[in-house]
Amino acid sequence: MIGLAIEAATEHVEILVRGAQGETLAAEVEEVGHGHTRRLTPLVALALARARVRPAELGWVAADLGPGSFTGVRVGLATAEALALASGAAVLGASSLAALALASGASGALVVPLVPAGRRDVYAGFFRADRRGTVSLLAAPRVGTTAEILAAVAEALPLLGRAAVRFVGPGAAREQALLEAAHPGSTTPGVRFGGLSADDLAHAARSGLGPRAGLPGTAEGMRPMYVRPAQAEERVRHRVTAADPVTLRPMAPTDLPAIAQVEREVFSDPWPESFFLGEITRPHVHAFVAESGGALAGYSVAWLAAGTGHLGNLAVLPGHRRRGIARRLLTHLMADATAQGCEGIALEVRVSNFAAQGLYRAHGFRLAGLRRGYYRDTGEDALVMAWHATSGSGLGDAVPDSTET
Numbered sequence: 026m027i028g029l030a031i032e033a034a035t036e037h038v039e040i041l042v043r044g045a046q047g048e049t050l051a052a053e054v055e056e057v058g059h060g061h062t063r064r065l066t067p068l069v070a071l072a073l074a075r076a077r078v079r080p081a082e083l084g085w086v087a088a089d090l091g092p093g094s095f096t097g098v099r100v101g102l103a104t105a106e107a108l109a110l111a112s113g114a115a116v117l118g119a120s121s122l123a124a125l126a127l128a129s130g131a132s133g134a135l136v137v138p139l140v141p142a143g144r145r146d147v148y149a150g151f152f153r154a155d156r157r158g159t160v161s162l163l164a165a166p167r168v169g170t171t172a173e174i175l176a177a178v179a180e181a182l183p184l185l186g187r188a189a190v191r192f193v194g195p196g197a198a199r200e201q202a203l204l205e206a207a208h209p210g211s212t213t214p215g216v217r218f219g220g221l222s223a224d225d226l227a228h229a230a231r232s233g234l235g236p237r238a239g240l241p242g243t244a245e246g247m248r249p250m251y252v253r254p255a256q257a258e259e260r261v262r263h264r265v266t267a268a269d270p271v272t273l274r275p276m277a278p279t280d281l282p283a284i285a286q287v288e289r290e291v292f293s294d295p296w297p298e299s300f301f302l303g304e305i306t307r308p309h310v311h312a313f314v315a316e317s318g319g320a321l322a323g324y325s326v327a328w329l330a331a332g333t334g335h336l337g338n339l340a341v342l343p344g345h346r347r348r349g350i351a352r353r354l355l356t357h358l359m360a361d362a363t364a365q366g367c368e369g370i371a372l373e374v375r376v377s378n379f380a381a382q383g384l385y386r387a388h389g390f391r392l393a394g395l396r397r398g399y400y401r402d403t404g405e406d407a408l409v410m411a412w413h414a415t416s417g418s419g420l421g422d423a424v425p426d427s428t429e430t
């Protein structure tokens with residue numbers, strides 16, 4: 026199948042037209058600065074003309090899903106979708122970070138692709154490459170200064186035993202001096218650390234490796250990955266949150282049919298109703314529901330016993346997300362754990378569950394272990410994250426609790 030790849034996540038834009046045998050039919054490269062909106066469509070038209078390919082001949086169109094330039098990612102994906110809609114081609118995508126990690130050639134290493142994020146920040150991905158060079162997602166991407174990313178690397182490295190760290194991508198080229206000072210040899214030749222390329226993007230997007238390699242699953246469609254939300258979006262969200270009071274109360278047997286329904290919609294390995302029923306009456310179980318406007322909005326189940334806590338389940342209904350409901354449930358659990366003298370709380374989370382990792386991190390949970398192939402439904406790895414009550418972090422930013430118990 027003939028295809029076209031649009032790499033527009035940085036100011037360095039590449040358009041590639043790939044033939045049915047994998048050969049390059051045309052490649053257009055341009056430093057567009059902030060001109061993605063103006064330059065992308067003409068570059069696509071030029072590449073197709075040079076390749077002598079009509080849009081109707083395209084079998085796939087691939088776009089970089091980010092993170093990177095907000096405009097570049099949005100315009101790149103919109104252009105790919107418009108082209109696919111008009112031509113009947115399939116839309117494919119890969120994050121800039123996964124494309125870099127898969128192309129790194131690293132083995133036996135923590136692979137950290139870096140993409141400039143404006144100001145002095147970088148976006149960072151966290152992948153592991155085994156001894157044979159197979160690359161798997163390790164943890165959610167982060168954005169921050171190089172010093173903050175180096176702290177995140179220090180947190181992730183112990184999960185991989187004695188692995189070395191390899192920084193790749195255009196952010197690694199920009200921050201090479203600091204990275205080398207912290208980890209000598211981490212950007213040396215042998216492991217590429219150049220720019221993002223349409224070739225890497227096409228390779229990752231067509232690999233079919235899916236979420237285990239940090240790529241989109243087939244069913245979920247191509248969504249941009251921004252990592253850092255836009256300021257305008259934040260303002261709207263905070264207004265909505267303020268207007269949407271939430272109350273917490275203990276979970277009751279009458280809640281369970283609705284909760285079981287949510288479980289089936291939200292999780293690929295849902296807990297059955299009978300399991301909830303068995304748990305909520307036990308003495309050491311902390312099981313709460315969050316209600317908004319009198320309706321179920323979320324719930325959590327944890328065990329607090331023998332001086333330690335384990336969070337087993339936490340979910341917020343899709344229509345209620347990003348309004349602080351999980352924060353309410355989690356800070357309430359942390360306060361309860363502290364009151365009961367627990368040393369801390371641990372949990373398992375899928376490596377691909379970036380929302381949950383973001384939530385736990387924002388409340389002081391840190392990486393504490395890796396369980397390979399933990400989830401039986403997909404074989405995905407689990408990260409163990411843990412919060413220590415004595416560290417004091419996490420509860421300080423808690424929203425005042427108006428829990429009804």
Ligand SMILES: CC(C)(COP(=O)(O)OP(=O)(O)OC[C@H]1O[C@@H](n2cnc3c(N)ncnc32)[C@H](O)[C@@H]1OP(=O)(O)O)[C@@H](O)C(=O)NCCC(=O)NCCS
Nearest residue numbers: 339340341346347348349350351352374380381383384387
């Ligand atoms: C993970 C989940 C529980 C978060 O619920 P939520 O109510 O939307 O989260 P909140 O609004 O309370 O978010 C609190 C903080 O968590 C982090 N967070 C939440 N969703 C996030 C996302 N999609 N991406 C990055 N960070 C996120 C942010 O730091 C957020 O603070 P902010 O909104 O001020 O930026 C929800 O997405 C969900 O139910 N997912 C499916 C079930 C699941 O994965 N459960 C966890 C199993 S381990």
